[in-house]
Amino acid sequence: MVLEAGGRLGPVELEYETYGRLAPDKGNAILICHALTGDAHAAGWDDRPEGSLREYRKNKPGWWDEVIGPGKPIDTRRFFVICVNVLGSCYGSSGPSSINPATGRPYGLSFPVVTVGDWVRVQVMLLDHLGIESLYAAVGGSAGGQQALELGLGWPERVRRLIILSAAYRPTAQGLGFNSVARNAIVNDPNFRGGDYYSGEAPLMGLAAARMLAHITYLSEESMGHKFGRRLKGKSAPDFTLTGVEFEVESYLRHQGESFVRRYDANSYLYITRAMDYYDAAASWGDGDLAKAAGLIQARTMVVSFSSDWLFPPELCRELASAMCRAGRPVTYVDIPSRYGHDAFLVEAETVGRLIAGFLRR
């Protein structure tokens, strides 16, 4: 396939999971779109290949298991649920760590640049393959919300309801800045070697730094204060160490970095953050006018933000909802008071679940 940025990719592999049964009229399908470092394993339990990056899911439920399943808000007794791993990821769909059939070696940075539009286009190709003309709904948070929005804009006849959580129709300058610092940390790791590191040491230090930084942006000042405050790690007085751990928050962030590098590929981090950065629904679909873009959407839409999210802040979600109003499109906007920052869309599963269940009933 020819990609939005001009590159070519083929063959294209897609990893996806489904839950529930597709109705005879194929009208009960819901597409779940995952966030930056997520995967197709949204619900239930499964075994993962030993030794692969995906092994971290072993003995863990899918990333949205609280929301998807029999009797759950996205009820798999009623709906056929699909979750697709995005292009560029390291969890099964084609990405920089996949083998390039032309060389027999991992693509590395020769993997073409992918965009949110490409992610969605291959998901639509999958819908074609499954014979699903129109989704009952598309649901996603963060980068997943970008995908749901893109689907509603680019393929309006393919989806009847959109649920967009904690998503930026275009990331802020501050968000671009954080991603830029994170990518720099990866690229400047001496093990990065131009992205061609698969046969040796991977740039784990750079990737850990990127994750630690990003993790701060997923929480809020309030939640960090509540969770860690200024408590020391396992001691009542500081050791006065420059390079060691003094505070609990330091220990927590290091742990986040260390566990992340065991399950994620540094090149994928570059590709996926870039795709998120490039995303600008107003520019792509409305010549810079978000209301003009929003007029393309046919689906009934629910936009949800969380009060303490400062990565994709409520203002951005309100702008999207307001643009839909101006375009005369049906939209429900909810700002949920929460101290959990950007992570709230996953943490506040009960509240989010109730909202989703209600919206899907309509």
Next chain:
Amino acid sequence: MVLEAGGRLGPVELEYETYGRLAPDKGNAILICHALTGDAHAAGWDDRPEGSLREYRKNKPGWWDEVIGPGKPIDTRRFFVICVNVLGSCYGSSGPSSINPATGRPYGLSFPVVTVGDWVRVQVMLLDHLGIESLYAAVGGSAGGQQALELGLGWPERVRRLIILSAAYRPTAQGLGFNSVARNAIVNDPNFRGGDYYSGEAPLMGLAAARMLAHITYLSEESMGHKFGRRLKGKSAPDFTLTGVEFEVESYLRHQGESFVRRYDANSYLYITRAMDYYDAAASWGDGDLAKAAGLIQARTMVVSFSSDWLFPPELCRELASAMCRAGRPVTYVDIPSRYGHDAFLVEAETVGRLIAGFLRR
């Protein structure tokens, strides 16, 4: 000297500058306290040794030249102004890049851990040396504000007015987190070599990453949006590059990182951020009760915050002012509406200058 954390340091060198003349009664001295990466060169123009880290000041005025000078808010026709480089810095006072007389080589990480209390104690020793019993005022922003506060708490009889700008009486968990990620980037740079890098390549990549990250926290989302938005750097369409520069904000942050490493020492960054992190005026002086601590202050105090500062947010400044009220101490609190984030204490020089001049007149 024996330091607060238990280490010993000697001989202690201090670099300081003075502006104006000390009055015969020595009652007109104002101490200016600098921030994280600042130096003693607060005002005027001077020549700096070629090739040293301090060369960056060449052909540039002091860092607070808009506020300090003849006829300026801190008027050197009336006041004798002193600015001292903090211990642990790389700009003249003893620090990790200084030569350890015991070994003839730079200290590196064998330099003892220093605290805000130590910074202030050597400044009080300097006041003794200059014969100044009581300062007319102590003024500082950010880490400089921590020093001014510490002086008022620990040596209440030595200062008659305090002006504390954009300062945290204790940094937040989020602030600790950012500093921790920044230090990790330095320590994990392969050139760091346990801090013993002075005879070879310095950990410039790690230091640049630390600075880029910190720089985002000095700005606000609004100011970054205003300054850069999502504008591309010198092009009208993206190049779709993963490792290159696409957006202006990326270019700006890289430039900030690159120019910083030419003027700053990575070890100093470790020491000074740690000192700031450890600072907790409530714990040190009030057994955790900020009002109890505030009761120690004798000086008339002005606390200034800036509305969009999210590194040392207005809430922290308000807590300090409120604690002084509860302790029955005279305090003026001003929150300045500004979009410039933490940097506002330097950027909003005119507003800050007017406030300072007014407060000093009383």
